[in-house]
Amino acid sequence: MAGMSLREVYKTYDDVVAVDRVSLEVEDGEFVALVGPSGCGKTTTLNLVAGLIELTDGDILLGDRAINDLDPKDRDLAMVFQNYALYPNKNVFDNLAFPLKMRGMKKGEIDARVRKTADILSIGPLLDRKPRQLSGGQQQRVALGRALVRNPKAFLMDEPLSNLDAKLRVQMRAELKRFHQELRATVLYVTHDQMEAVTMADKIAVMSGGVLQQYGTPDEIYERPVNTFVAGFIGSPAMNLTRAAYVAADGGGFVRGSEGWEHPLSAVNAERAGRSSGEVVVGIRHSQVRIYREARPGTVAAQVYTVEPTGDLTYVHFRLGGQLLVASEDADFRAAPDDPIWVEFDQDHLHLFDATTEQALFRIGAAAANGTERAREGA
Amino acid sequence: MPASAASVAPPRALAPARARPRTKRRRFQVTPLGLLGWLFLAFLLLFTVVPMAWMVSTSLKSEFAAIQQPPVWIPSEPSLDQYTRLLSPAGETGRQFLTYLRNSVWVSLATTVIGLVVAVPAAYAFSRFTFPGRDMLFFSVLVRNMFPAVVFLIPLFILMRRMNLYGSQWSLILTYLTFGLPLSIWLLKGFYDNIPPELERAARIDGATRFQAFRLIVLPLSAPGLVATAIYAFIQGWNEYVYARTFITDESKMTMPVGLEKFFTEYASNWPGLMAASFIMSVPVVVLFLLLQRYFVQALTEGAVKH
Ligand SMILES: Nc1ncnc2c1ncn2[C@@H]1O[C@H](COP(=O)(O)OP(=O)(O)OP(=O)(O)O)[C@@H](O)[C@H]1O
Ligand SMILES: [Mg+2]
Numbered sequence: 001m002a003g004m005s006l007r008e009v010y011k012t013y014d015d016v017v018a019v020d021r022v023s024l025e026v027e028d029g030e031f032v033a034l035v036g037p038s039g040c041g042k043t044t045t046l047n048l049v050a051g052l053i054e055l056t057d058g059d060i061l062l063g064d065r066a067i068n069d070l071d072p073k074d075r076d077l078a079m080v081f082q083n084y085a086l087y088p089n090k091n092v093f094d095n096l097a098f099p100l101k102m103r104g105m106k107k108g109e110i111d112a113r114v115r116k117t118a119d120i121l122s123i124g125p126l127l128d129r130k131p132r133q134l135s136g137g138q139q140q141r142v143a144l145g146r147a148l149v150r151n152p153k154a155f156l157m158d159e160p161l162s163n164l165d166a167k168l169r170v171q172m173r174a175e176l177k178r179f180h181q182e183l184r185a186t187v188l189y190v191t192h193d194q195m196e197a198v199t200m201a202d203k204i205a206v207m208s209g210g211v212l213q214q215y216g217t218p219d220e221i222y223e224r225p226v227n228t229f230v231a232g233f234i235g236s237p238a239m240n241l242t243r244a245a246y247v248a249a250d251g252g253g254f255v256r257g258s259e260g261w262e263h264p265l266s267a268v269n270a271e272r273a274g275r276s277s278g279e280v281v282v283g284i285r286h287s288q289v290r291i292y293r294e295a296r297p298g299t300v301a302a303q304v305y306t307v308e309p310t311g312d313l314t315y316v317h318f319r320l321g322g323q324l325l326v327a328s329e330d331a332d333f334r335a336a337p338d339d340p341i342w343v344e345f346d347q348d349h350l351h352l353f354d355a356t357t358e359q360a361l362f363r364i365g366a367a368a369a370n371g372t373e374r375a376r377e378g379a
Numbered sequence: 380m381p382a383s384a385a386s387v388a389p390p391r392a393l394a395p396a397r398a399r400p401r402t403k404r405r406r407f408q409v410t411p412l413g414l415l416g417w418l419f420l421a422f423l424l425l426f427t428v429v430p431m432a433w434m435v436s437t438s439l440k441s442e443f444a445a446i447q448q449p450p451v452w453i454p455s456e457p458s459l460d461q462y463t464r465l466l467s468p469a470g471e472t473g474r475q476f477l478t479y480l481r482n483s484v485w486v487s488l489a490t491t492v493i494g495l496v497v498a499v500p501a502a503y504a505f506s507r508f509t510f511p512g513r514d515m516l517f518f519s520v521l522v523r524n525m526f527p528a529v530v531f532l533i534p535l536f537i538l539m540r541r542m543n544l545y546g547s548q549w550s551l552i553l554t555y556l557t558f559g560l561p562l563s564i565w566l567l568k569g570f571y572d573n574i575p576p577e578l579e580r581a582a583r584i585d586g587a588t589r590f591q592a593f594r595l596i597v598l599p600l601s602a603p604g605l606v607a608t609a610i611y612a613f614i615q616g617w618n619e620y621v622y623a624r625t626f627i628t629d630e631s632k633m634t635m636p637v638g639l640e641k642f643f644t645e646y647a648s649n650w651p652g653l654m655a656a657s658f659i660m661s662v663p664v665v666v667l668f669l670l671l672q673r674y675f676v677q678a679l680t681e682g683a684v685k686h
Contacts, residue, residue: 052580072583079584085577089599102586146585 001186002063002153003028004049009058011044018044020210021058026154026203029184031177033197035233036207042190043082045207046156049188051075062153073102078147079156082163084139086131092118092142093127096149103150117149137168148179154186161196173200194234198222206230228358231283231351237315239283240325243355246273246280255282259321263300266347272361276354280361283351289327291316292342299342304335318343431661438462438654445650461655476656478631479638483660486548486634487616490555494563494612495605497556502567503593507576517568520561528558529621539626550626551634555616563608570604571597606674614664635660 004026011019019041026032034042047053049060051072060067067075078099086095096114105113118124121141131139140160147155160176161169177200180187191197197204198218206213206221206229214221214230225231231239244255244263253270254262263282265273273280292299305324308315314333317326318341327343335341352361432452437445439457467473504510505517535554536545544550574597582592598605620636627633633641639660642653668675 047580050580050584052583071588072580073586073588075584077584079581081577081581083575083577085575085581087578087581087596098582099585102582102591146581 001028001151001184003030004154004186004188005059005061006045006049007059007061009045009048009060010056011041011048011053012056017210019048022207022210022212024205024212024215026186026188028186030202031180031185031187031189031200032203032205033201034188034190034205034207035192035194035197036213037233038192040207041210042192042207043158046079046158046188046190050077050079050156076153077156078150078152078154080143080147080158080160082159084131084143084163086139086142086146088131091128091130092123092134092145095131095142096127096145099146099150113149117145120148121145136164137172140164140172144176154188157187157189159191160189162191162193169196176200195236198234204234206233208233224360224362225283225351226360228281228283228353231353231360235285237286237326239285239351240289241281241283241353242320242323242325244280244282246270246276246278248274255280257321257323261300261302261321263345264298265350268363269347269350269352272352272363275361276352277356279355281353281355281358282345283353284325284345285349286315286326286328288346288349289325290344290346291318291327291329291333292344295342296344299344302341302343304337304339304341306337307333307335309334316341434654434657438651438658440651442649442651461652462659465652465655465659472652475630476638476642479633479635480659482548482632483617483635486551486555487613489548489552490559490616491609491612493552494556494559495609498560498563498567498608499598499605501560502564503571503597505564505568506571520564523557523561531557532621532625535622536625545626546628546632548627548632551616551619551623554622554626555612555619559612559615563612566608566611567601567604570601574600603674606671610667610671610675613667617660617664 004024006022006024009019009022009024011017022041022045024032034045036042044053048055051067051070055068062075062077087098090098093114096117097110100110100113114127115124118127121144123138123141123145126134126138126142131142134142140163143160147157161172164172173196179185180200189197189201201218203216204218204221205215208229214226216224221230221234225234225239228241232241242257244257246265247254247256247262248270252265252267253273254264255273256262295301300320302318302320302325305317305319308317309331311331313328313331315326316329316333316335317324319325320343325343353359354361436452436454438461439459440454441456441458444451444454444456464470464472465476468477505513531554535550535557539545539550539553544553578596578600579589579592582596583589587595618636619634620640623634623637624640627637630641639653639656642649642656
């Protein structure tokens with residue numbers, strides 16, 4: 001296993017910039033998830049690392065060796081494809097054996113390795129089948145097996161779970177995580193499912209429009225998103241983001257929505273908002289919104305839109321001014337549409353962004369984490 | 380190329396008839412429309428089978444029985460004399476006939492092999508790579524097929540003379556390649572288009588070179604396309620008459636279709652001999668087709684048509 005570095009990686013297709021100067025350090029044994037919306041350049045980045053497409057500019061290092069000009073076969077990486085890319089005319093055994101054969105391994109050893117890998121993934125009984133005779137989940141295991149069967153320097157995975165049904169996906173997610181922990185493998189894992197990223201990865205790289213927006217641990221990304229894009233992308237349901245003007249006042253100040261609602265700010269938050277151009281985007285996660293049935297100081301009036309009980313907790317969608325926001329409450333919370341409520345945003349978990357630049361206004365002293373700084377410089 | 384079309388038809392028309400016992404019984408009960416369909420197929424079958432049956436029947440008759448009135452279907456004294464005469468190198472006729480046969484095999488095989496060697500990489504390139512003028516080139520490859528083959532007779536004749544190939548079998552091989560390649564490339568491209576590029580990518584990451592990925596993964600997957608292309612090219616060369624008649628003057632270099640014509644003029648009265656020669660000529664095509672029709676149908680449905 002080895003670490004991996006992407007330095008100013010740049011790729012254009014004619015006039016489309018698919019990957020725009022992405023820099024990323026993956027430590028040896030780290031599981032890094034690359035997330036972002038469709039078309040943001042995730043697959044392109046992975047293919048660049050694999051050597052399947054040519055860099056326009058920048059460097060890719062494996063360990064401390066630049067691999068820019070190496071052929072894919074010489075990079076010693078393994079890849080799992082979204083559509084699995086199993087060889088349809090070979091049976092499972094030969095699919096797993098192919099990478100070993102290509103590296104000139106002896107028959108006896110190939111046999112032993114394939115069987116061992118098949119056992120680990122419990123696909124032993126399927127070795128004689130052709131890929132089309134397998135279920136989606138089984139195909140997925142075989143694809144994983146073909147990557148695991150040799151000891152590559154790192155694994156590249158392109159949405160390996162996206163073709164599975166929800167239940168199987170959760171199960172395979174756990175298996176993948178466990179396999180990573182046992183092997184201490186270096187993994188670069190592409191997904192557009194932020195849930196997968198948050199649950200499995202040591203670090204998350206959030207991409208949008210070919211640009212790396214933020215790179216950090218799941219906690220960092222969740223707690224301290226550097227801009228409104230990351231804030232809205234990570235977390236489910238998505239973070240509430242609403243535009244407001246900052247109005248200074250004694251002992252803090254408040255934010256005022258264009259429809260006139262006002263929510264007070266603590267002194268610390270007022271200082272943050274004060275650094276903005278005057279307009280801010282207020283971000284608050286559903287779990288940090290408190291709902292009251294009667295007016296209180298420090299709350300703002302809103303109307304229930306709809307209530308979604310999910311079993312564990314209940315999501316309350318409510319209207320604040322013209323906007324729909326969401327809060328989560330205890331499972332037994334019930335309300336009728338248009339019921340009046342009063343909501344309060346937790347001052348300690350309030351996210352504030354400059355409305356013009358969309359960049360976060362962090363608390364002074366709580367400096368952004370390393371990865372975050374780098375990502376912002378790159379952007 | 381009416382000749383090739385005619386010899387392709389019989390096995391295709393035969394196919395539904397052979398499949399009949401296996402089709403579900405429900406089909407027969409269904410509708411008058413279905414019945415009409417079967418009648419139509421039966422008619423087609425008759426249309427294609429009767430001449431062939433007549434050919435075989437005549438080839439087994441004596442010269443006299445062949446022109447007997449009224450004609451009979453089953454020869455009273457069937458004999459294989461004509462076949463032994465044609466296929467024995469001892470006699471003059473046999474020697475001639477075997478020369479034609481050998482020439483035809485050589486020309487058709489060379490066309491097929493060279494055709495594949497050229498069409499496979501060309502089709503692959505059209506399918507996988509983008510390069511300047513790609514669409515234009517692909518279109519121009521197909522343009523040839525918009526004109527009847529005869530249109531090119533004179534130009535190609537002049538060309539072959541200039542290249543000093545007139546009278547050589549290479550003039551035929553080159554001509555057949557000109558006609559066969561466009562369809563071969565088009566057919567194979569359809570096949571490669573349907574093979575996901577991820578397979579090659581996976582192979583390259585698994586340690587294969589670009590060429591190994593093609594040879595070990597893509598090529599086996601396109602086998603039906605290769606087979607279909609090969610059959611097409613072979614039949615094309617095997618049946619072609621007009622160019623063979625024009626470009627070859629030396630009797631020792633002539634191919635079967637032209638040779639048959641010579642038989643026809645020289646042994647005008649020997650109908651059984653002519654029919655036996657015709658039958659021998661149609662055997663390789665029919666056998667090839669029956670053996671490989673599964674691939675052929677797969678090629679037409681999976682490869683080109685879907686695209
Ligand atoms: N071969 C290509 N030619 C031209 N443009 C391309 C090519 N491949 C990708 N692109 C463009 O590059 C951008 C990034 O594509 P990429 O496949 O990396 O997205 P992605 O993040 O993997 O998306 P998804 O989640 O949908 O898989 C897209 O705008 C895409 O249209
Ligand atoms: Mg992708």
